[in-house]
Amino acid sequence: MNVNAKLTEKIAFGFIGASIFTVVLFVCIILYYIISNGYPALSWEFFTSMPRNRMMEGGIYPALIGTISLIIGSMLAALPFGILAAVYLNEYAKPGKIKWVIEMAINNLAGTPSVVFGLFGLALFVRYFGFGPSVIAASLTLGILVLPIVIRSSQEALLAVPMEYRQASLALGVTRWQTTKSMVLPAALPGIVTGSILSIGRVAGETAPILFTGAAYFLPRVPNSIFDQFMALPYHLYVLATSGIDIEGTRHIQYGTALVLLLVVLGVNSIAILIRRHYKKKLRLN
Amino acid sequence: MVFKRRHKEKLIEATLFWIGSLTIIILILICLFLFRDALTLFSTHSFYSFVTGSLWYPTADPPLYGLIPLLLGSVLVTFGAICISVPLGITSAIYISEIASPRVASFLKPFIEILAGIPSVVYGFFGLVVLAPYLQLWLDLSTGQVALTGSVMLAVMALPTIISISEDAISSIPSSIREGSLAMGATNWQTIYKVVLPAALSGISAAVMLGMGRAIGETMTVMMVTGNAAVIPGMPEGIVESVRTMTATIALEMGEVPIGSEHYHALFAVGSVLFIMTFLINLAADIIKKKYRFKLEGS
């Protein structure tokens, strides 16, 4: 019986080992294909030149600028509201029904499919507000998409600020808002920045929400106002890979674009991790 | 001055309350705008034929807006993804939290998190140019753009969600429970299988639900790799045939429909169904999670 139990354990652990190996293998294979095939396409010119010859040659400049505009626009929309919503939930809201409903809404918003956000952006921003397909409509849509991420990470950051700081500040005769503004938010800032940076990665990579809210198939210029349409990296990749004029012939541009997307997302995530590490030491949180 | 300051604090609290409630307002707005445009469809098209229709031919005359093939397409691809990612995800979570040394675990966790960061269009691209041709070759198919390709890609995408939440659930089991079992002469595996996993079950179920929500709502990946044939998939052979999901339908067709047309409203109706489904899945996951937290704290 003992031998049996030992054997079962061996088999079970064998399966578990095989499965974690598979998962790691997935990561490696995906990274390997994108990096090894995309690397040769990267050059200074790739980043700074317009697509040429019906997108069969040239670079990704307008798509890069478009994605950067989306990042800026959506952050401007999501950060203030997300951070203040987290402040409300952590510093002001009493536990109870209202707080529960808000938390529930955040979870549901976080789980709502991105294509649904696209439909919503189309109905509300493009049509109802009359922005038309534009940078601003897409930015606001993406802003709503990442709002739950910003709220969640800001909440976590606020939670990491020790209760004693708040008590000490209140005991000095400082109001709750002043305590939040001068004590709690500065101490939570690195955590909040980390979370926001993670949401930048999300904004850069999302495609479905911008499909109907302003992404252009091809636009030989950068957007000249927030009410202009734009090209964006993920949509550009989608277009080249599925409906370009020469799908096979532009593989190198596709891999290059995929790699740029990957680098943006991974780069942004690594920066977030570094910031967190740096400030954790400095603030001695945890 | 005291009066002024108190007034200011009250005002700030009220403002913060409204900002805090913004997520609720947005959720209500989503329902409102989605359902409004969806319901318009049923003034010209019967609700019954939308829900039970087995054909999706929006450009036929008269157009047919049958939800069933799209719904089954979504269900099939998601089901396939769950079959792959749940066993892989849970066993990986067990490895990270119960077997791996802390050093290995602290390397594995961020490494697997990379999967969560990769944009879905990149997954779609990878599936399209790498996985699909291989599957076509290995399984001797006429095309590699089939439900299975979508399932595999979705499974990989759902892995980080399933792993990290299951891992949280497993790690939150107090070590005294483990020690109690080990002290009675149980092997590590017996302890994991008979004690740790049952205790973490509701957390793991929540993880599976959330992974499922993520998979069913995924758009770009499935659109790029599943071939997008709007036919009712055969069971089980449909897994190696082209299918079309609800998300892909919306994304593919919305760009080409005239705004305000019947087809436009039909796509909003599909979006509403999708929204309601994910809403219910997320709600269920939330309730399971809450119950489980209560259970751990209650004891």
Place this chain on the structure above:
Amino acid sequence: MGEDFLQNFEIAIKVNNLNLWYGDNNALKEISIDIPKNKVTSLIGPSGCGKSTFIRCINRMNDLVRTCSIEGEVLVYDEDIYNEDIDVVELRKKVGMVFQKPNPFPMSIAENITYGPKIHGIKNKNELNRIVEQSLKAAALWDEVSDRLDKSALDLSGGQQQRLCIARTLAVNPEIILFDEPCSALDPISTAKIEELIMNLKKDYTIVIVTHNMQQAARISNYTAYFLHGKIMEYGDTEQIFENPRVKSTEDYITGRFG
């Protein structure tokens, strides 16, 4: 309680029939006590007896506990601090508090001191510098840190951190300072320094200190109140309480600890 021993003193804090509940738990029962101005009054008793809960009523820190409800009167300089018109912020400026665990803010030493004054409206640089120096001197920390005021407060030792917290409290010019077991996290040498500091501070401030260390109460306080199960069992001159307790449970507690 008619406290004869206080007859000739000005009363800073007067508490009448104070009851406090955490949910259903009646944590303080019928507390009545007069605390004299410019003296050190210590509150002793076994853990869970309500002494810390009581001290937190005096600057309304219990407001932060959601399940907490209070009945009765707490008068600070004849003003009922639980009256609806009272401004909690003003009250907390007047009644400072030093906590059990040193809790300097993650800022520089100088910023820790100026945090309160700045928020309360002092902008002048020279004035702020003066406050920093004055507060640190009053907290007997100036000589040790005057050359590194811009360094992080978190780099100080535990005892220095606690004196910084005292200095931070002094910087907003309180009249009363509440100490909630200020030395429980400190080594004996740091403790001695803080005790000396408290004895010096009583010239200018009314001090209430919660302590579980009876020698400490005996060393530094003028008056002592003994708490048990949420009630004050005995209150009197410190010397009398320790040498000649009138109540049996006080004697048991004191001899149990000293013996």
